[in-house]
Amino acid sequence: MRFLLDTEQRAFAASLDAMLTAADTPRAVRDWSRGEHARGRALWARIAEAGVFALAVPEAYEGLGPRPVELAVAFVELGRHAVPGPLVETVVAATLLLDPGPAKRFLPALASGESTATVAHEGSYAVDGDAATLRLALAADGLRLAPGHGPVRPSLDPARRLTRLLPGGELLAPDPPVDRALLWARLATAAQALGVGLALLERTVAYVGQRVQFGVPIGSFQAVKHRLADAKTALEFARPLVLGAAVTMAPADVAAAKVSACEASYATARTALQLHGAIGYTAEYDLSLWLTKARALRTAWGTPDECRAEILAARA
Amino acid sequence: MDLDFTPAEEAFRAEARAWLRAHVPPVPLPSLETGEGFAAHRTWEAELAADRWSVVNWPARYGGRDAGLIRWLVFEEEYYAAGAPGRVGQNGVSLLAPTLFDHGTQEQRARVLPSMATGEVVWAQAWSEPEAGSDLASLRSRAVRADGGWRLSGQKTWSSRAAFADRAFGLFRSDPAPARPHQGLTYLMFDLRAPGVTVRPIGRLDGKPAFAELFLDDVFVPDEDVIGEAGQGWRVAMSTAGDERGLTLRSPGRFLAAADRLHGLWRDRGCPAWARDRVADALSGARAYQLFAYAAASRFLDGESIGPESSLNKVFWSEYDIALHETALDLLGEEGESADSAWAEAYVFALAGPVYAGTNEIQRDIIAERLLGLPKGRR
Numbered sequence: 001m002r003f004l005l006d007t008e009q010r011a012f013a014a015s016l017d018a019m020l021t022a023a024d025t026p027r028a029v030r031d032w033s034r035g036e037h038a039r040g041r042a043l044w045a046r047i048a049e050a051g052v053f054a055l056a057v058p059e060a061y062e063g064l065g066p067r068p069v070e071l072a073v074a075f076v077e078l079g080r081h082a083v084p085g086p087l088v089e090t091v092v093a094a095t096l097l098l099d100p101g102p103a104k105r106f107l108p109a110l111a112s113g114e115s116t117a118t119v120a121h122e123g124s125y126a127v128d129g130d131a132a133t134l135r136l137a138l139a140a141d142g143l144r145l146a147p148g149h150g151p152v153r154p155s156l157d158p159a160r161r162l163t164r165l166l167p168g169g170e171l172l173a174p175d176p177p178v179d180r181a182l183l184w185a186r187l188a189t190a191a192q193a194l195g196v197g198l199a200l201l202e203r204t205v206a207y208v209g210q211r212v213q214f215g216v217p218i219g220s221f222q223a224v225k226h227r228l229a230d231a232k233t234a235l236e237f238a239r240p241l242v243l244g245a246a247v248t249m250a251p252a253d254v255a256a257a258k259v260s261a262c263e264a265s266y267a268t269a270r271t272a273l274q275l276h277g278a279i280g281y282t283a284e285y286d287l288s289l290w291l292t293k294a295r296a297l298r299t300a301w302g303t304p305d306e307c308r309a310e311i312l313a314a315r316a
Numbered sequence: 317m318d319l320d321f322t323p324a325e326e327a328f329r330a331e332a333r334a335w336l337r338a339h340v341p342p343v344p345l346p347s348l349e350t351g352e353g354f355a356a357h358r359t360w361e362a363e364l365a366a367d368r369w370s371v372v373n374w375p376a377r378y379g380g381r382d383a384g385l386i387r388w389l390v391f392e393e394e395y396y397a398a399g400a401p402g403r404v405g406q407n408g409v410s411l412l413a414p415t416l417f418d419h420g421t422q423e424q425r426a427r428v429l430p431s432m433a434t435g436e437v438v439w440a441q442a443w444s445e446p447e448a449g450s451d452l453a454s455l456r457s458r459a460v461r462a463d464g465g466w467r468l469s470g471q472k473t474w475s476s477r478a479a480f481a482d483r484a485f486g487l488f489r490s491d492p493a494p495a496r497p498h499q500g501l502t503y504l505m506f507d508l509r510a511p512g513v514t515v516r517p518i519g520r521l522d523g524k525p526a527f528a529e530l531f532l533d534d535v536f537v538p539d540e541d542v543i544g545e546a547g548q549g550w551r552v553a554m555s556t557a558g559d560e561r562g563l564t565l566r567s568p569g570r571f572l573a574a575a576d577r578l579h580g581l582w583r584d585r586g587c588p589a590w591a592r593d594r595v596a597d598a599l600s601g602a603r604a605y606q607l608f609a610y611a612a613a614s615r616f617l618d619g620e621s622i623g624p625e626s627s628l629n630k631v632f633w634s635e636y637d638i639a640l641h642e643t644a645l646d647l648l649g650e651e652g653e654s655a656d657s658a659w660a661e662a663y664v665f666a667l668a669g670p671v672y673a674g675t676n677e678i679q680r681d682i683i684a685e686r687l688l689g690l691p692k693g694r695r
Contacts, residue, residue: 001321001386003610004618009317069317205688220693222677225684232683233628240607241600247319256600308596315579315599 003244005073013073016050020081026286032084033158037131040084047083048113050074056094056184061107063094068184072191072246079195079297080202082289084159086118086128088188088301093117093136095181096143102172106134119181120165125153127300129163137165142174157296159289179251185301186254190242190261193297197235197265200272200290204228208275218275227271234264252314259307262298269294319610321390328383329390335367336398345401347661349524354438354480357404361435371409371433378425379433385613392569393606397576407476408432408439412485415503419544419552427540428505440478440508442486442530443553445471450678452487453497453550457532459488459504465538466490468506471531476672478528479517483507487549501549505541512536522655522664566633568606571640574662575602578644581659585647594643601636608632624686627679634669634676641666 005013023046028039047053055071057063065071071091078087094110096119097103109115117134120126122144129135129149137146146165153162205228208219218224238261245257269291273280280287298304321329345360346353364370365379373388374380383391403409413432416425431437448455457470468488478484484506491500508515512535517525544552575598582588582595608629612622641663645652648659655661670676684690 001319001325001610002614002617003317003319003607004614005317201688205690209690216693217691219684219690222681222693225688225690225693226677226680228688228690229631229680229683232688233631236625236628237601237604237608237632240611241604243317243611244319244603244607247317252599253603256603259596260600260604304593308593311596311599312579312592 003240003247005069005243009070009073012050012070013077016047016052016074016077017080019046019050020077020083023081025081025083026289029082029084029159029289032131033154033161035130035152035161040131043083044085044116045113047078048111052078053090053094053113054111056091057107057111058103061103061111063107063111066095068187068246068249069243071184072187072242075188075191076195076198076242079192079197079293080199082159082196082199082293086116086132088185088192089118089120089127089132090116091188092119092181092185092301093134095184096136096138096176096178097172098177099173110134118163118165122167123164125162126165127155127160127162129165130161135165136172137167137169138176138178139167141171143172143176144168145170145172155292155296157292158283159293160296182301183249183251183254186258186307187242187245187249189297189301190238190245190254190257193258193265193294194235194238194242194261196290196294196297197231197238197261197268200265200268200287200294201228201231201235203287203290204231204268204272204275211277224275227275231264231268231271234260234267238264250314252311255302255307255310258302259304259311262294263304265294266298321386325387325390328387329394332369332372332391332394333398335369336394336400339363339367340398340400344399344658347524348402348404348477349479349520349526349661351480354404354477357401358435358438360401361403361405365434370405370435371413374413374429374433378429385616389568389609389613392567393572394569396567396569396573399573404477405432405435405438407441407481408437411441412439412505415485415543415552415555418555419503423540424543437483438477438481440475440481440484440528442472442475442478442484442506444474446473449474450675452553453501455487455489455501457486457488458492459490459502459537461490462536465536466502466504466542468504468512468532468535468537471529473529474518474527474672475530476527478508478515478530479525481508484530485543487553490546490549498550500547501553502546503543503549503552504537505543506532506535506537510535510537520664521667522660526665566637568602568609571602571605571633571636574637574640575599578640578647581644581647588647591643591647594639598636598640598643601632601640605633605636624682627674627682628687630673631670631676631679631683634666637666637669638663 028043032040052074054064055067056065097106115133118126118129118132119136122137122139130152135146137144147169148166149163155162208224209217211218241257241260245253279285345356348357371380372383372391376382445455459466487501490502494500512533514531515528517528520526578598644659
């Protein structure tokens with residue numbers, strides 16, 4: 001038993017972190033929210049080049065996977081840097097396309113980053129349907145290649161643009177592995193949310209160390225410290241759940257990781273907003289990019305209620 | 317990155333499970349916070365020790381199995397899953413013993429540890445004083461040099477288990493005018509039945525004498541009972557405090573078992589919807605705590621020290637423990653009010669969690685200043 005990231009896994013996280021730090025992701029997010037995808041696509045290509053999307057794709061289809069632990073490590077970094085785009089959905093698409101025909105046709109491009117995907121149940125919102133090159137609909141009769149999407153609606157998180165997929169289209173798989181895909185979706189979302197929470201905490205710690213009131217940094221006030229200590233505690237206990245779920249891929253573990261990471265991240269967002277004061281409430285300050293994502297991820301790919309039901313179902 | 321145990325660790329788990337199945341008393345022992353229960357728990361400790369299950373991670377020569385941290389975690393999971401009794405020797409085993417391993421002499425280890433392992437000598441912690449709790453360095457109890465040892469005077473309070481324990485360990489001021497309050501303290505062991513010691517049991521919320529105050533009037537302690545160097549007590553004691561907040565005070569096994577029992581209680585009550593989220597959160601909280609401990613143990617085995625991260629641990633388990641037991645009492649409804657149930661006893665015990673072992677306010681300061689790097693300020 002060695003429940004600890006190894007040197008290679010830590011180096012992978014550090015290299016993603018360095019690359020994303022240099023990439024000015026806030027600017028890519030702001031472009032993305034206006035429907036300008038060029039900067040986001042360039043970023044996407046570099047993330048794919050680092051191997052992130054290949055982690056969910058089997059080696060037989062030019063991937064590196066399945067490697068859920070590395071995927072979780074990567075998604076923490078994507079969350080920390082507020083990377084825009086249908087990141088989780090592209091992973092979900094990769095895990096849904098198991099039949100050799102569609103797998104051969106779509107997976108190599110997903111692994112390489114050449115294509116991006118969105119996935120949704122028919123009638124639900126698909127994230128970034130306008131930007132994705134592959135739009136998959138989970139319909140009553142199986143997995144379909146949607147022929148297009150409806151109008152774009154804004155999300156509470158400007159980096160996630162909501163669309164409904166048009167019905168019909170080519171039937172790719174009559175019986176896709178939906179349960180398996182849901183596990184990967186929840187794991188990736190949990191890891192991303194953890195990263196979002198860590199970034200919110202880090203930025204808030206930096207802010208309260210600089211912001212002076214009553215002649216001292218507000219970070220020296222116990223009321224401020226204790227909120228941040230609670231955020232730190234919640235995030236540090238969500239982290240092993242996320243990594244542990246990636247190791248076992250057991251539905252209850254993944255559900256626990258999802259609900260705990262998302263709640264910790266959301267609580268950290270509330271704390272971050274409060275401690276930043278009015279500047280945190282503005283769209284022009286970068287903090288907002290993480291604040292709104294924490295809210296959106298909380299209900300993406302499994303509400304808290306659905307995840308808790310899964311935890312209890314495992315014990316029935 | 318794996319959660320797999322080695323065949324040897326699995327064999328250890330199986331051996332522990334089989335032993336516990338054969339030995340755990342079928343009827344719960346009376347509360348260890350009563351005289352009768354204390355005696356019964358002492359007998360249980362002796363039974364554990366007879367087959368070397370009382371202190372599995374200690375060296376064999378002191379009654380352990382040299383089992384290491386991972387097997388200790390495994391043992392604790394099995395121990396609490398089996399519904400085995402609470403550990404009356406916990407103060408000694410989890411607080412004094414690690415201190416002796418780090419700072420004690422060979423002679424002290426050989427003298428103190430074997431009788432601690434069997435429950436023959438039960439230890440109480442004597443740190444707090446009426447005016448020294450969170451600000452522990454302000455303590456006033458004195459140790460005055462005497463021929464061949466020290467003479468202790470003063471008052472200690474909130475001393476867990478001291479109502480029935482045999483011996484105690486604590487900090488005393490040996491230099492009345494130090495340059496700084498953390499200096500000039502000496503860490504000593506003393507006999508609770510020595511001449512000059514008066515033990516006054518204090519009833520906790522439910523009236524059970526779970527702790528006591530100690531009045532010390534010129535109590536002689538020989539030099540052999542000083543732990544570490546005289547005057548260096550603060551440094552010695554702080555290594556114990558880390559253990560206390562860290563893993564060893566509250567093992568994950570305890571909460572995994574408690575969450576499991578809570579889930580059972582919820583199901584027995586017809587799975588009421590209002591408690592659903594709280595039960596699910598208790599289950600994932602126990603899992604989080606288990607995995608956090610596995611990660612800490614893995615780091616520890618890599619040679620890293622745990623340090624201020626033990627404050628995260630302490631805040632987490634103490635709040636978790638209360639939430640879990642509150643849910644249980646709410647599920648029990650009217651029955652939850654009855655003070656003699658195991659759930660009520662555990663609830664009252666949990667309520668003290670955020671207070672002892674360094675209040676959660678102090679722990680949050682440590683997290684903020686030492687883990688997050690926030691500036692020190694007025695409290």
